[in-house]
Amino acid sequence: xxxxxEERILLMIYNxxxxxxxxxxLREMRxxxxxxxxxxxxxxxxxxxxxxxxxxxxFEVLSLYPDLKL
Numbered sequence: 001x002x003x004x005x006e007e008r009i010l011l012m013i014y015n016x017x018x019x020x021x022x023x024x025x026l027r028e029m030r031x032x033x034x035x036x037x038x039x040x041x042x043x044x045x046x047x048x049x050x051x052x053x054x055x056x057x058x059f060e061v062l063s064l065y066p067d068l069k070l
Contacts (some may be wrong), residue, residue, distance in 0.1 A: 001048050001053065001058060001062075002052050003050065006043055007043065007046060007047050007050070008064060010026070010043060010047050011042065011047065011062075011064050012064050012065065014026055014029060015064065018056075018059075019051055019056055019059035022059075023048060023051050023052070026044050026047060026048055026051075027048070029044065030044045030045075030048075033039060034043060053057070
């Protein structure tokens with residue numbers, strides 16, 4: 001599953017470690033959005049749709065955090 005950079009950032013911010021947990025957390029966050037936060041609502045909906053199509057196995061191998069070589 002391909003995520004945009006903005007979607008990946010949302011995943012990193014709200015990821016509790018499981019696909020279902022992430023979906024629940026995103027739904028909770030979405031419920032707190034105001035009418036003026038349409039872009040974030042749309043982004044959240046896109047991420048939720050992609051997560052719903054993923055298997056647990058696909059989510060487990062999803063690399064959200066880049067390898068930083070210092």
